Amino acid sequence: MPNEHSYTYMQESACTPTTDIEGYVPFPDDRCQEYVDEGYWRNLTFHDVLDRAATETPEQTAVIGPHRELTYEELAENSRQLAISLATEAGLEENDFVVFQFPNSSEFLEAFFACSRIGVIPVMLLPRHREAEARHVLDLTEAKAVFAAGDRYQLGFDHVSLLDDVGDEFDHLTHRFAVVDDEETLPEGWTSFDAARDGDLGSEPSVDLEDIDVNPSNPGVLLLSGGTTGMPKGIPRTYNDYVFQWEYMAKVANVQSDWVAFPSVPIGHNASLNCVIGAAIWAGATIAVEPVLKPDALMSLIERHGGSYSLPIPTQLIDILEHPDLEEYDLSSLEVLVSGGQKVRPKAVYEFVDRWDIGFCNIFGMAEGPLICTRPEDDVDDQAHTVGRPIAPDADEVRIVDEAREEEVTRGDAGELSVRGPGFFTGYLRHAEENDENFDDDGWFYTEDVLALNDDGNYEVYGRLKDTIIRGGENIYAPGLEDVIIEHEKVENVAVIGIPDDRLGERVGAYIELVDGYDSLTVDEMGEYLKGQGIAVFKRPERIEIVNELPRTEVGKISKADLRDDIVKRLESE
Structure with missing residues (x-):
């Protein structure tokens, strides 16, 4: 004992x-x-x-x-x-x-x-x-x-x-x-x-x-x-x-x-x-x-x-x-x-x-x-x-x-x-x-x-402050949105990040690993799915990047810092 x-x-x-x-x-x-x-x-x-x-x-x-x-x-x-x-x-x-x-x-x-x-x-x-x-x-x-x-x-x-x-x-x-x-x-x-x-x-x-x-x-x-x-x-x-x-x-x-x-x-x-x-x-x-x-x-x-x-x-x-x-x-x-x-x-x-x-x-x-x-x-x-x-x-x-x-x-x-x-x-x-x-x-x-x-004395985690996407003054907690997206039949894994935007400050983006057998997932598909789950419009991803594997830190966590760097490079190249 x-x-x-x-x-x-x-x-x-x-x-x-x-x-x-x-x-x-x-x-x-x-x-x-x-x-x-x-x-x-x-x-x-x-x-x-x-x-x-x-x-x-x-x-x-x-x-x-x-x-x-x-x-x-x-x-x-x-x-x-x-x-x-x-x-x-x-x-x-x-x-x-x-x-x-x-x-x-x-x-x-x-x-x-x-x-x-x-x-x-x-x-x-x-x-x-x-x-x-x-x-x-x-x-x-x-x-x-x-x-x-x-x-x-x-x-x-x-x-x-x-x-x-x-x-x-x-x-x-x-x-x-x-x-x-x-x-x-x-x-x-x-x-x-x-x-x-x-x-x-x-x-x-x-x-x-x-x-x-x-x-x-x-x-x-x-x-x-x-x-x-x-x-x-x-x-x-x-x-x-x-x-x-x-x-x-x-x-x-x-x-x-x-x-x-x-x-x-x-x-x-x-x-x-x-x-x-x-x-x-x-x-x-x-x-x-x-x-x-x-x-x-x-x-x-x-x-x-x-x-x-x-x-x-x-x-x-x-x-x-x-x-x-x-x-x-x-x-x-x-x-x-x-x-x-x-x-x-x-x-x-x-x-x-x-x-x-x-x-x-x-x-x-x-x-x-x-x-x-x-x-x-x-x-x-x-x-x-x-x-x-x-x-x-x-x-x-x-x-x-x-x-x-x-x-x-x-x-x-x-x-x-x-x-x-x-x-x-x-x-x-x-x-x-x-x-x-x-x-x-x-x-x-x-x-x-x-x-x-919570009222029952248990704590819930919403993510890091840096995981808080501020879109036009609205706070969006990325991990909570990820919990819903991961239940989509095509999604094997997901990381939601803020995409820099001149007008709104940030927009919502999602990097997604697909389940074997699927090769695409569009913004419109995800939007319809999230609508059915009761997710507000401003929280829905406006850009989806399909990747073979999400980057990891030294202990296996998803590295959102690398994803933020990646989206900036993509935006610059466009």
Whole structure:
């Protein structure tokens, strides 16, 4: 059972975070103390949570990977040895940054908890990031070390060469570690991850981990924003605020110690690291990792290891439901699925719940902190059409505000989501302009997401402010229109965007993937269909672009930034 653990934690002034990191915005002292006094912050680091599980259930399987299996005791011990090597060989110290570019693997977990033991901050560069993102992140953080996957994992891209080439531009990058089976494949200056973890580097330890006192109110991980426009922003999360969400996500999803949790998106993405990995470690459950995140590989993992719990994005749900060999896989072990990141099709929720009798958590989440979701025990209609409630309703401060960000809107009306509390970040790293724009003097973060609070206490998501098309003064929320268009018999997938227009400001446009067997869909056809669905004339698309495949971000979301760029180019060429 989750959360049935004995804890001793300190309610002292030690909750004050450091201010030694240039460009980091710490939690105010009074809020830190309040969160500790209220019991929301337990003053635990990431490795504290791991060590508790290793003490209580040492022989419980912690992680199953394609190459090996580790108990909680083994994972804890491996992370200790690696931490000693990082401090001794690389000279890493508290508040130093190191860049991770790992696939979903056991090595990620060993390195993640090793960094926690010495107060080093891992930066979550995703496997699909390339030169521009790597260069930006290294420059932003002044990272002293990088971790990458070498020949052990066949990912179709050479991440070691990428970070080797880019890393040569930065004098502060002094150490490079790679996961390899053949050390002869490593470029000069790189160290084998296994040798560092196993203490085979030959140096006498220069640190005693018992002497390192990591402040749980310091940043413990640096997540990256989606980066759909420009370069990703750095999102510092403290040990306290992140562990707080681990605990509450485990409660919300009712994660059990005998479950097998598996990340369906990159492990360094908040959806996996927080909602799946963190919740599983909190509950003492098993984590199964699979580097290849295609439907066949994930369904095979579920069948092979009895996968219980995960957070796939909506496109992955559709890929599974529409897989030609779906009936050949046994997915009956599934207990709870969480999904979000973009609008979840209601019919996908109904089909998953009906076919596998699962609990469904429809989630609105951000790396910056907000986590709002339905519960597994909720009525399926709520799971299909809303995103439920905040994961910690007594602790999370949530408001829906007007365009001026001055007043809360009337209940039921759509507005911008604004948040503050023990599970939310306090500012982007070294990005004062962005912080000035989206934080007020009282610490409220304005998310630029449009939501509404229904009378039943559940929230509905309408999209980003940038997804709000303003046509002649009328607001049109693109995701709501997409929900209707997707039900057309010819439509496989759709993205609605605003098309620049000199007279009206914007007009409605739709990029559409067609169902196999259809080769056209006109504006008039769509207009007649939407008329029959009761959609107002001003909301109906005035231009339709048929595409073979909608562009995606690094985690599989539809990239509307790319579509906006595309429509501008098309208009210019015309």
